[in-house]
Amino acid sequence: xxxxxxxxxxxxxxxxxxxxxxxxxxxxxxxxxxxxxxxxxxxxxxxxxxxxxxxxxxxxxxxxxxxxxxxxxxxxxxxxxxxxxxxxxxxxxxxxxxxxxxxxxxxxxxxxxxxxxxxxxxxxxxxxxxxxxxxxxxxxxxxxxxxxxxxxxxxxxxxxxxxxxxxxxxxxxxxxxxxxxxxxxxxxxxxxxxxxxxxxxxxxxxxxxxxxxxxxxxxxxxxxxxxxxxxxxxxxxxxxxxxxxxxxxxxx
Amino acid sequence: xxxxxxxxxxxxxxxxxxxxxxxxxxxxxxxxxxxxxxxxxxxxxxxxxxxxxxxxxxxxxxxxxxxxxxxxxxxxxxxxxxxxxxxxxxxxxxxxxxxxxxxxxxxxxxxxxxxxxxxxxxxxxxxxxxxxxxxxxxxxxxxxxxxxxxxxxxxxxxxxxxxxxxxxxxxxxxxxxxxxxxxxxxxxxxxxxxxxxxxxxxxxxxxxxxxxxxxxxxxxxxxxxxxxxxxxxxxxxxxxxxxxxxxxxxxxxxxxxxxxxxxxxxxxxxxxxxxxxxxxxxxxxxxxxxxxxxxxxxxxxxxxxxx
Numbered sequence: 001x002x003x004x005x006x007x008x009x010x011x012x013x014x015x016x017x018x019x020x021x022x023x024x025x026x027x028x029x030x031x032x033x034x035x036x037x038x039x040x041x042x043x044x045x046x047x048x049x050x051x052x053x054x055x056x057x058x059x060x061x062x063x064x065x066x067x068x069x070x071x072x073x074x075x076x077x078x079x080x081x082x083x084x085x086x087x088x089x090x091x092x093x094x095x096x097x098x099x100x101x102x103x104x105x106x107x108x109x110x111x112x113x114x115x116x117x118x119x120x121x122x123x124x125x126x127x128x129x130x131x132x133x134x135x136x137x138x139x140x141x142x143x144x145x146x147x148x149x150x151x152x153x154x155x156x157x158x159x160x161x162x163x164x165x166x167x168x169x170x171x172x173x174x175x176x177x178x179x180x181x182x183x184x185x186x187x188x189x190x191x192x193x194x195x196x197x198x199x200x201x202x203x204x205x206x207x208x209x210x211x212x213x214x215x216x217x218x219x220x221x222x223x224x225x226x227x228x229x230x231x232x233x234x235x236x237x238x239x240x241x242x243x244x245x246x247x248x249x250x251x252x
Numbered sequence: 253x254x255x256x257x258x259x260x261x262x263x264x265x266x267x268x269x270x271x272x273x274x275x276x277x278x279x280x281x282x283x284x285x286x287x288x289x290x291x292x293x294x295x296x297x298x299x300x301x302x303x304x305x306x307x308x309x310x311x312x313x314x315x316x317x318x319x320x321x322x323x324x325x326x327x328x329x330x331x332x333x334x335x336x337x338x339x340x341x342x343x344x345x346x347x348x349x350x351x352x353x354x355x356x357x358x359x360x361x362x363x364x365x366x367x368x369x370x371x372x373x374x375x376x377x378x379x380x381x382x383x384x385x386x387x388x389x390x391x392x393x394x395x396x397x398x399x400x401x402x403x404x405x406x407x408x409x410x411x412x413x414x415x416x417x418x419x420x421x422x423x424x425x426x427x428x429x430x431x432x433x434x435x436x437x438x439x440x441x442x443x444x445x446x447x448x449x450x451x452x453x454x455x456x457x458x459x460x461x462x463x464x465x466x467x468x469x470x471x472x473x474x475x476x477x478x479x480x481x482x483x484x485x486x487x488x489x490x491x492x493x494x495x496x497x498x499x500x501x502x503x504x505x506x507x508x509x510x511x512x513x514x515x516x517x518x519x520x521x522x523x524x525x526x527x528x529x530x531x532x533x534x535x536x537x538x539x540x541x542x543x544x545x546x547x548x549x550x551x552x553x554x555x556x557x558x559x
Contacts, residue, residue: 093305093306247308
């Protein structure tokens, strides 16, 4: 294991997004906070309580998730894709960095950005809702799991994509529907059938519910959902690792 | 005899519509400068790519620093450097940061002295803190070379390192390559500038259409296939030429004598000696030295013979 190499790749990934904080941290923080203000106050004011908490508080975990998932995904996908486009992938391929080192480096860098935006979103929301944390361990678990899964999925997208059009496909056609239909702004438990059951196949639902259970103490989420997420994380990891091992779309 | 640092055996790389490498075998000894020559699309970059982990081979084996890449493709890379043909740079980082990162990727701790030394050697010191995107093409090429050397590799691949750069960098690089060899580094070089190979290489490989046509010591190759053209202008026309110079020819006006020295012919010195001994009215003597370029052309035309 090339520990220094992996650490260097992580540092490079973090420094890369911190070079353009307006684009990588501030802009997503503002847009997520705007969701919070618009949905929570203007529209949500008419909602009253959901599952025993105010609607404004109810949507905070989902918005934290949105910040994490979008930014973890965008970081690894765009960073890896750009590395290929600008040719600096050669620097990594000739170095003694195996699939494991590359995976850890890119994914951990993306997780840092996702968690940074997610936690700043949470901090911004706390100004409106006040401090409340029901289960710290559950919250931490789902924060990390959400960041990890989307960082790995982003890496897969970055490895796969060969054109800018392809890299832009995922945020619009995958991330947006999955997150907006994933119970960020509503409880899928309240949906009529068959939409409720269909929604449970969306992994985002379980991430959001897990975060709600942790942050708000709501009786949402399930071990089955957690199992599904862990399974997804393992499959995504195996796919990304395999792509990196064989040099899929990196080596001719 | 030093142990080989690289052993390529029966390497083949096939693409769906093209065989880029066909049964290529080559062994590179520690401390030598090896020049791989051939026309565009001959397979030079594919061969280097297969060795450096950029190209997946179809068959054959590659042993890098004694390790078979089929068993461990990662560990030997710690001691290998590559200057790729295509210029690349990460616009987010400065020249110094790019070198620091590259050092880290190779598992080496930060080494400011080493980075400073390379910046100095490649005339990049004044650009050290500039973002890489602000560098000129030649400067970017210098940075690529520094990146390939920053971790003190034992084996360096220079794939067209001086393509599109000014004469100054070319000379600087040649000096640096000689310094590397004096320190025991093995250098594999591909180049379009045959003058470069002629200047630097101990051994030459000629590749075309994916096949290695020739592999030989440069001096022996030049002796075997090289030609030297001797031209003697005479003050007055002469009727005959002496026996010792009979391998040459006289022009129609009998005022110019031309002799081409090849393997198996008398030397230019012997021929010239015979002309003087016969008291021919020599006015002017010129000699064009043998060029690697001529050798390359002869080999590519099929006149070189595989050794």
